[in-house]
Amino acid sequence: MLLRRIARPLLASSFVYGGIQTLRKPQDRVPGARPIVEAVAEQADKQLPVEVPRDVEQWVKADAAVKVAAGSMLALGKLPRLSALLLTVSVVPTTLAGHRFWEHEDPDERFGQLADFLKNTSMLGGLLLATADTAGRPSVGYRARRAARLASETTEKNLAQAQKRAAKASQRATKAQKKATRTAGKKAGKGTAKSTAKVFS
Numbered sequence: 001m002l003l004r005r006i007a008r009p010l011l012a013s014s015f016v017y018g019g020i021q022t023l024r025k026p027q028d029r030v031p032g033a034r035p036i037v038e039a040v041a042e043q044a045d046k047q048l049p050v051e052v053p054r055d056v057e058q059w060v061k062a063d064a065a066v067k068v069a070a071g072s073m074l075a076l077g078k079l080p081r082l083s084a085l086l087l088t089v090s091v092v093p094t095t096l097a098g099h100r101f102w103e104h105e106d107p108d109e110r111f112g113q114l115a116d117f118l119k120n121t122s123m124l125g126g127l128l129l130a131t132a133d134t135a136g137r138p139s140v141g142y143r144a145r146r147a148a149r150l151a152s153e154t155t156e157k158n159l160a161q162a163q164k165r166a167a168k169a170s171q172r173a174t175k176a177q178k179k180a181t182r183t184a185g186k187k188a189g190k191g192t193a194k195s196t197a198k199v200f201s
Helices: 001-026 031-049 056-076 079-096 107-132 142-201
Strands: none
Touching: 001 056, 001 079, 001 107, 031 056, 031 079, 056 079, 079 107
16 A cells, blocks of 8 residues: 555654664763663563673664664565564653653753653554554454354354264164164064964964
């Protein structure tokens, strides 16, 4: 669809450009990212058996690389839902690290940081829509529910057919048993008649 081919590059452009600029000068992002990295590393050390790296600059570079790679994939329409999800995960810590407007006392600085914060949240909304966009194809959840429903219907149909076959087999067995009983009765009657005839002969 033409609309997606236009919208995806527009949405991805900011991430690709920002990621490239950060890779060129990662040290400019380190001060803002340090509180987030330290908080995440501290919590991770409590939950994980291994120690999480605390090199803030390496985390900044990794985040920038994700933005460039995922942004490029989204712009080209390659795995768009996965790339949008990666950008969604990346933009949250970036926003919290780079636009902490609540820490600024100066009204002008506070307004600027708030504007950038809201801009990022707006992009986050766009990324969430891109993550859920199936390009007109049924979603995984729909396909799973449909497959489960078809499997249930097939199982019920097979069970009903098996019950019908079992009922028919039971009826045939009953008829065969009745026929065998009648045949045995007739043979017994004939034998008795012959024995009686021999006695009076």
